[in-house]
Amino acid sequence: MTRLAKIYLVAVLVFLYLPILVMMAMAFNRSALYEMPFTFDLVWFKALMENERLLQASWNSVWIAAVNAVIATALGTLAAYAFARYEFRLKGLLQLLLFPPITIPWLIIGISMLIFFFWVGIGRGLHAILLGHVALSLPYVIVVVGARLRDVSVQLEEAAATLGATPQQTFRRVTLPILAPGVIAAALFAFAVSFDQFVISYFLAAPGTSTLPVEIFTAIRKGFTPEINAISTIIILVSMSLMLLVARNYRFGGER
Amino acid sequence: MNKQSRQAWTIFGLTAPAYFWLTITVLLPLTAMLYFSFLTATPIGGKEASFTLKHYIGFFEKHIYRYNAWRSIQLGLFVTSICLMLAYPAALGLAKVIKGRWREAIFLLIILPFWSNALVRTFSWTMVLREPFDILYTYPAIVIGLVHAYLPYAILTIYVSLQSIDDSLIEASRSLGATRWQAFYRIMLPLSMPGVLAGIFLIFVPVIGSFMEPRILGGKQAIMLGPIIESQFTALNNWPLGAALSFIMLAIVLIILGISTPLIKPYLEKSS
Amino acid sequence: MSRFVLTRRSTLAAMGSAAALGLMGRQSRAAGEIKVLNWQGYGTDEKWALEMFEKQTGIKVVHDYFNSEQEMLTKLRTSPGAYDVVLINNIYVMDAANEGLIQPIDTAKVANFADLAPSMRDSDRFVKEGKHYAVAWVWGLTSFAYNTEKVSERPDSMMALWDSKFAGKVGMRDDALEAIQIAALATGQDMNNPADMGKVKEALLALKPQIATFWSSEDEWNKHIAAGDYDIAVYWSGSAARSKKAMNLPVEFVVPKEGAIGWFDGLTVAAGAPNPDGALAFINFMVDPTFYVPWDTNVGAPASANGKANAALPEDAMNRTVLGDPEVVKRVQWMAPLSDEQKQANQELWDEVKTSFVQ
Numbered sequence: 001m002t003r004l005a006k007i008y009l010v011a012v013l014v015f016l017y018l019p020i021l022v023m024m025a026m027a028f029n030r031s032a033l034y035e036m037p038f039t040f041d042l043v044w045f046k047a048l049m050e051n052e053r054l055l056q057a058s059w060n061s062v063w064i065a066a067v068n069a070v071i072a073t074a075l076g077t078l079a080a081y082a083f084a085r086y087e088f089r090l091k092g093l094l095q096l097l098l099f100p101p102i103t104i105p106w107l108i109i110g111i112s113m114l115i116f117f118f119w120v121g122i123g124r125g126l127h128a129i130l131l132g133h134v135a136l137s138l139p140y141v142i143v144v145v146g147a148r149l150r151d152v153s154v155q156l157e158e159a160a161a162t163l164g165a166t167p168q169q170t171f172r173r174v175t176l177p178i179l180a181p182g183v184i185a186a187a188l189f190a191f192a193v194s195f196d197q198f199v200i201s202y203f204l205a206a207p208g209t210s211t212l213p214v215e216i217f218t219a220i221r222k223g224f225t226p227e228i229n230a231i232s233t234i235i236i237l238v239s240m241s242l243m244l245l246v247a248r249n250y251r252f253g254g255e256r
Numbered sequence: 257m258n259k260q261s262r263q264a265w266t267i268f269g270l271t272a273p274a275y276f277w278l279t280i281t282v283l284l285p286l287t288a289m290l291y292f293s294f295l296t297a298t299p300i301g302g303k304e305a306s307f308t309l310k311h312y313i314g315f316f317e318k319h320i321y322r323y324n325a326w327r328s329i330q331l332g333l334f335v336t337s338i339c340l341m342l343a344y345p346a347a348l349g350l351a352k353v354i355k356g357r358w359r360e361a362i363f364l365l366i367i368l369p370f371w372s373n374a375l376v377r378t379f380s381w382t383m384v385l386r387e388p389f390d391i392l393y394t395y396p397a398i399v400i401g402l403v404h405a406y407l408p409y410a411i412l413t414i415y416v417s418l419q420s421i422d423d424s425l426i427e428a429s430r431s432l433g434a435t436r437w438q439a440f441y442r443i444m445l446p447l448s449m450p451g452v453l454a455g456i457f458l459i460f461v462p463v464i465g466s467f468m469e470p471r472i473l474g475g476k477q478a479i480m481l482g483p484i485i486e487s488q489f490t491a492l493n494n495w496p497l498g499a500a501l502s503f504i505m506l507a508i509v510l511i512i513l514g515i516s517t518p519l520i521k522p523y524l525e526k527s528s
Numbered sequence: 529m530s531r532f533v534l535t536r537r538s539t540l541a542a543m544g545s546a547a548a549l550g551l552m553g554r555q556s557r558a559a560g561e562i563k564v565l566n567w568q569g570y571g572t573d574e575k576w577a578l579e580m581f582e583k584q585t586g587i588k589v590v591h592d593y594f595n596s597e598q599e600m601l602t603k604l605r606t607s608p609g610a611y612d613v614v615l616i617n618n619i620y621v622m623d624a625a626n627e628g629l630i631q632p633i634d635t636a637k638v639a640n641f642a643d644l645a646p647s648m649r650d651s652d653r654f655v656k657e658g659k660h661y662a663v664a665w666v667w668g669l670t671s672f673a674y675n676t677e678k679v680s681e682r683p684d685s686m687m688a689l690w691d692s693k694f695a696g697k698v699g700m701r702d703d704a705l706e707a708i709q710i711a712a713l714a715t716g717q718d719m720n721n722p723a724d725m726g727k728v729k730e731a732l733l734a735l736k737p738q739i740a741t742f743w744s745s746e747d748e749w750n751k752h753i754a755a756g757d758y759d760i761a762v763y764w765s766g767s768a769a770r771s772k773k774a775m776n777l778p779v780e781f782v783v784p785k786e787g788a789i790g791w792f793d794g795l796t797v798a799a800g801a802p803n804p805d806g807a808l809a810f811i812n813f814m815v816d817p818t819f820y821v822p823w824d825t826n827v828g829a830p831a832s833a834n835g836k837a838n839a840a841l842p843e844d845a846m847n848r849t850v851l852g853d854p855e856v857v858k859r860v861q862w863m864a865p866l867s868d869e870q871k872q873a874n875q876e877l878w879d880e881v882k883t884s885f886v887q
Contacts, residue, residue, distance in 0.1 A: 005349030009362055012346045012411075016369050016404065023380035034383065075274040082270035086263065094271060100282050103457065105465020105509065107482055108289075108502040109282065115292055115495060116285035118606055135281035138274055167266070196373050198468060203489070206607060213375045220379055220472055221595060222568050223747020232376040239372050244364070297868070320879045327886070386755075393741045395886075475741035479882045491598050491704075492875055493868065 020236060027229035034226070044230040051227055054215055058231060060126060061212040065194040068133040072190040075134070076141025077183055081171070083142070084149035085157075098139040106199035109136075114203045125206035132200040137190035144189055148182025188242055195239065293499035311500035321484070321501065325508060328481040332464040332512075335402045339459050340452060342403070343410035347451075348444075350411075351418035363415070367408050374405055378469050385473065393475025401469045406462070410455040417451030418444065456516060461509055481505055561588045562612040562806040565600060565798075568593040569746060571666070571823055572615065572814065581813050587806045595744070596703075604629040609800040612807040616662060618653040618792050619865040625661040630796040632659040637808040640815045640834060648792050648833045653865070662794025663811050668765040668830030669781075669851065669860060670706060671788035676778040678759045686714040686786045688760060695737050699752055699761025702742035704878035705866070706789070707732060710762060713786045713861065720864040725877070732881045739885070750775050769846050770828030781846065783856050790860035792833065 026034055030041035048054060083091060101109065110132070117128050156178070160170040176183075198213035205214050212235065219228050292298075293312070295305040315321045350363060369377065381401045385392040391400075421444060429439045467482035481501065488498030566572045578589045592611070594600040597620055604614065604624065616624055624630045635641045641649070641663070648654075648664035655661070674683060683691070689698050689710070700707060711731040712719035722728050740757045743749045746767045752758045754777060763771075765788075768781035795811045797804050813819055820837040823829045824847060831847040832838045841848050850856055866874070 002353050005345075005353040006358075008345055009349055009354070009366075012342065012407070013362070013365055016366065016407065019380035019384045019404070020369060020372065020377060022383050023376070026383060075277060078270040079274040082267050086267050088264070088267050094275065097275065097278060097283070100286070101278070103461055103509070103513070104286075104506060105461055105482075107465040107467060107485060108506055109285070111485070111489060111498060111502055112285035112289035113281060114489070115499065116288040119288055124606060131277075131281050135278055138278060142274070198373075198375050206610070213373055216373070216375050216379065217468065217472075218593070218595070220375075220382070221748075222593070222745045223750075228379065232373065232379065235376060236372040240368050243368055318876070320876065320883050323883055323887075324879075476739060476882070476885050479879070479886060484879060487875070490602070491596055492871060493598060493601065494872060 023229055024233045024236065026226055027233040029226065032225050044226040047225070048227045048230045054212070054227065054231055057210050057212045057215040058235075060209060061195055064126060064130050064133060064211065065191045068130060068137055068194040069187045069191040071130075072134045072137035072141050073145075073183060073187040076138050076186060076190075077145050077179070079138075080142045080145040080149060081175070084146055085154075098142060101136050102139050106136075106197075110200045110203035113200065117204070123206070124204050126209055128204040128206075129201050129211065132204055133194040133197055136197065136200065137193045140189050140193060141186040144186040145179065145182050148179055148185075188245060192239060192242065195235075289499045290503060292496050293503055295496045298493050298495040305496075311497045312504070314497070315501065315504050321481070321504075324479060324481045324484055325504070327479070328464050328505070329508065329512070331398065331402070331466075331470075331480060332460045334399055335406065335463045336456055336460045338399070338403050339407050339410040340414075340455060343407055343414055343455065344452075347411050347414035347418055351415050351421075352423075352444075366411055369408060375468065377405060378472050381473060392473065393477070395474065395477045397473040397475075398470050398477060401473045402463055402466065405469070406459040409458045413454040413458065414448060414451040417448045417454075421447045453517070457513065460512065464509055465505060560586050560806070561590060562803050562810055563590050563592065563610065564613045564615075564810070565592050565594065565603060565611045566613075566615040567595075570615070571829060572613070572810075574823060574827065577813075577819055577823065580819070581810065584813070585806070585809050587803075587809065589810065601629070604798060609798075609802060611798040612801040612803050613810055614796050614798050615665070615793055616796050617863075618648075618651065618662070618664075618794055619863050621653055621662045621794055621796065622656065622865060624796065625656055628799055630661055631799045631801070631804070632661055633663055633797060633811075634804075634808065635660055635663075637805070638663055638812045638815075640812055640836075643836045644815065644833045645835050651792075654794055662796045663815065664833035665793050665795045665811075665814060666766065666830040666832055667790065667792035667851075669783060669788040669790055670709075670762065670764050671781065671783055672760055673763040673768045673771070673779045673781045674760040675753055675758065676780050678756070682780065683760065683782060684784055686710065686784045688784070689714070689762070690731070690734060690738060692737075694759050696740055697757070697759040698735070698738040698740060699743050699749065699758040699763075700735070700739055701762055702744060702882075704874040705871075706762065707878055707881070708874055709789050709861075709863070713784075713789070716786060719789065719861050729877055729881065732878075733884055735881075736885050746770065750777060753777055753779060764830070765846070765851065766828065766830030768828075769824070769830075773826075773828045781850065783850060783859060785859070787859040787861050790862040792862075793830075 025038070027044055028040050028042070030039040030043060079094075083095065113128070113132050114124070117123060117131075122128055122131070156174055157170050160174045161167070165173070196213070197211075198217065201211045201214050202217065205211065210218075212231070216228060216232070294307050294309065296308045296310070297305045299305040315325075346366070350359060350366075354362065378401050381397070381404065382392060385397050385400070391397050425443055426439050429443055430436075434442070465482050467480075467486045470478040470480055470483055482505075485498050485501045485505065488494045488501065564572050571577075572589075573591045582588055592603070594603060597617055600614065600616065601620065601624065604611070605627070614630065616630070621630070644664050648667060650660075651664070653662075654664065671686070672683075672689060674688075688694065689700075700710075708722075708728055709719040711728045712722040715722075715724070715727045715731055717723055717728070741752070743752055743761065749758075749761060749763060749767070750771050752761070753771070763779075763781065765781055768779055771777045771779050795814060797807045797811075801807055815832065815834045815837065817834070817837040817840045820829070820832045820834065821840050824832075824841055824845060829847070831851040838847060838852065843849075
């Protein structure tokens with residue numbers, strides 16, 4: 001049985017990784033038209049270094065994701081704390097309101113943001129993209145931190161209170177340190193959600209500035225060289241390393 | 257201030273920032289879009305716009321919109337069911353059969369691609385599907401691309417709910433004479449339904465609205481409701497029609513999710 | 529030459545002028561940049577040209593691109609003050625002008641203005657109340673090109689796209705207007721106002737077995753021809769020149785007996801442009817033979833609206849032989865502006881055709 005399971009899982013992994021590996025391999029192939037035979041060359045990485053547009057877009061993606069992670073984690077942690085530690089009437093409604101960003105197709109959310117931001121004068125641009133990304137990340141942060149909060153013993157907090165700590169002190173010195181792995185995981189989650197986000201960025205990108213996924217989409221539609229493979233390879237390696245960081249901090253598949 | 261109102265203020269202070277953000281970025285925009293969908297024309301550049309139902313009526317009257325809505329739903333159903341069928345054995349094997357270090361390693365490997373850029377992965381498929389498989393620009397190509405993108409979601413959610421099933425339940429049933437198949441069918445399957453349902457939510461919704469993968473992988477087959485909505489904004493200047501079609505798509509999504517939840521409910525109840 | 533003596537006076541003078549230059553420098557750095565909105569790879573972003581321009585004027589050129597005319601209009605509408613120079617197809621110029629998206633051209637500042645062909649330069653698509661809103665830049669034709677290695681006999685009719693020997697090997701752009709115009713030409717109608725839209729639709733539906741896939745950019749077109757996906761495909765004259773010359777592909781552009789779609793593009797200055805003088809300098813450079821001749825000769829381009837620039841081309845350039853041939857020009861139907869209702873109707877028709885392709 002184990003044999004069968006292993007074989008099936010390996011097959012699934014092959015399916016998941018095959019195109020990625022092919023794409024990465026082509027980043028190192030000299031031919032501009034993806035022709036064989038394979039000749040190893042770093043020419044596309046060098047060309048990438050001179051491609052200001054792509055580099056600027058990558059940089060935009062990175063800092064938007066970072067700022068997004070900070071904001072979403074901060075806002076989401078507070079809200080998650082409220083859900084985990086208090087009971088109140090509107091709780092059910094508020095939890096329900098977390099669903100729209102994930103249950104509504106991004107196409108619709110992106111378009112509605114475009115319309116609304118234009119109407120009220122927020123316009124398009126990196127700031128608009130940031131607004132959108134935080135909204136998308138919030139549900140994930142709240143869920144991840146909330147799960148961690150459930151694990152944290154309330155008794156520890158109560159003990160701190162009986163010892164004379166104010167709620168703020170308890171939060172800062174007892175809850176937060178224990179929460180830390182969950183918060184870090186949520187932050188990395190938020191970073192990944194933003195970095196990967198295409199649809200919202202596509203509608204809200206301003207002329208002249210955009211994020212990496214939007215540039216890749218434009219390149220795919222308009223014409224591209226293996227520089228796209230080069231930058232894609234770099235992205236995959238970077239995001240996968242981030243993910244490994246998360247895994248080390250916050251055990252998945254967790255044996256309890 | 258008494259304890260009650262102090263607590264109320266605390267709760268408000270904790271949740272307000274996040275929900276204020278959500279209001280401005282999601283709830284108000286959706287309302288704005290609803291408003292737009294009833295206008296005759298995009299109200300920019302000094303154009304006069306008045307109230308009309310014609311976009312909504314147009315959806316029901318015009319074949320292209322009905323048919324392509326159906327195409328999108330079809331795509332959603334295909335991709336979701338294929339994902340579930342492929343994911344369930346994988347999740348099962350991972351949760352119950354494979355143990356130890358292997359389990360963690362394989363699990364990590366499965367969800368790792370999920371964290372790489374989705375567009376990049378779609379792009380990778382253009383390389384593989386052209387040669388040697390030569391099915392680029394076909395409907396199967398779109399399905400493959402989407403299944404590839406969303407499979408890890410399904411594996412993740414099903415795995416999580418399978419994993420929480422106590423092994424002793426299975427052992428007990430076996431010792432009472434149940435076959436492996438019965439143990440699976442009557443205990444595991446129902447108890448894993450929350451995971452399956454979560455998977456359906458996470459896959460069906462984005463797929464129905466997708467326009468990027470169809471455009472990149474589908475060639476002539478790309479025409480579906482998603483791309484049609486997108487083109488109202490990029491190829492035409494008809495934001496009201498695009499908004500109306502978006503809300504109709506949203507309604508479709510909610511209806512389908514609404515229908516499938518009661519179907520799965522009995523299983524959900526059994527599990528609790 | 530007098531020796532430079534470091535006196536207190538000259539030092540102060542030097543410092544003063546350095547400061548003044550510094551201030552000016554900062555101003556001219558702001559004045560030293562323009563933002564251009566255009567199709568990608570359509571002349572204004574040629575690296576060598578931008579270097580030439582920067583050397584001449586000190587102005588740095590930054591680009592943004594659009595993938596469709598609607599996208600260009602949406603960008604103009606939602607980002608005022610973001611662009612200086614915008615390329616607009618003639619049929620959209622008046623709409624843009626009426627909406628206040630572009631400003632009138634101060635033609636005195638465009639040195640080459642007089643050399644432009646009057647039919648385009650003063651066309652009522654560009655002129656409103658005596659003011660020019662665009663500078664005629666290039667013109668070209670849309671028809672089809674074929675792979676000379678795969679197709680032995682040169683097709684001379686638009687109906688070649690429907691020829692069953694090309695089944696599954698035909699390429700088209702996913703564009704409602706272009707598709708309808710091609711079909712109108714093929715059915716012998718006025719493409720701007722087809723008398724019988726039913727026939728147009730029929731023709732388009734009949735393309736179902738013909739089309740391999742849609743292309744959306746020059747690069748995609750080239751890749752499909754190189755991969756053998758297309759034997760014959762709808763294409764633009766300037767792009768065909770580029771594919772042949774710069775990409776070395778065995779293609780030949782054909783103006784069939786039914787005629788071709790004629791279009792001309794204008795360079796405009798956006799309303800609220802941060803650097804209108806820089807914009808005009810750039811536009812002048814674009815119609816100048818010093819830019820145009822190398823552009824067409826080395827890279828490939830549509831025909832220039834500047835008669836002098838066109839005449840300066842080598843004898844065998846396609847823009848002289850084909851587009852310069854009066855017999856050819858007689859067969860050309862020029863694109864006319866459309867109302868929003870027409871555009872919507874076209875889009876719906878095209879969506880219906882595309883839907884039938886997958887049924």
